[in-house]
Amino acid sequence: MADFYAQFGRPVGFPGWLAGKLMASREGNKRRNAWTVDLLDIQPTDLVLEIGYGPGLGVEWAVAKVTNGLVVGFDHSDVMHGQARRRNQRAIELGHLLLRTGPLEAAAELGLRFDKAFCCNVAQFWPDPNAALAQFKALLKPGGRLAITYQPAGHGAKPADADRFAERWRGLLHAGGFRDVQVERLADLKPRPAVCLLAYA
Ligand SMILES: C[S@@+](CC[C@H](N)C(=O)[O-])C[C@H]1O[C@@H](n2cnc3c(N)ncnc32)[C@H](O)[C@@H]1O
16 A cells, blocks of 8 residues: 555556546545645736646646646656646647646756746655755745645545644745745645645745
8 A cells, every 4th residue: 555655756657547547536636736726826927837736637727727827837757747638638739738747856947937836745755845945946936926735645644744744844934935934724625634835935
């Protein structure tokens, strides 16, 4: 089971494909992605970045709000790129969405600065959170907004894990030079509540 949970950090092959289908079908996943995007108050002309788009639920919700801007997604899994591309084919063809395969570090290669950036159940996989936050700070415009959402998942996950995550990441965001750090909770999310940390670059 621990091996299958690893698929959610970097889906590969058939088990990774299955993990993507599970993520795409769960109501809780859909809701936490939509909630995260809504918290960012995305404007029609915004340039928006998602890291770790998985099967593409978050970028799909963001594209609906960005009518005159661009949504860009990076995920280091080829399998997730395939699923997210199929889900969002029309937005890609219309030039509203750019989906790349690659890690957070690769996003700098586009030479863009974003108004909003988000990730949903991705930050728990980062080996070096300080380095990841420095990357986000460099990718956001001054005053740009970051949302980091976490819903405890996997064997033995508990609701209290969300609060522990929020306390840890609140400190990391302050230390990383982010301003006005705010914690939101989605208390009635099933099977466990989620937290979202919001902050300005
Ligand atoms: C648990 S899934 C969440 C997917 C999606 N955000 C959602 O909530 O439905 C985590 C995703 O983040 C991706 N990921 C993890 N670390 C990453 C990194 N450093 N750069 C890019 N993608 C990453 C994984 O490949 C996986 O698709």
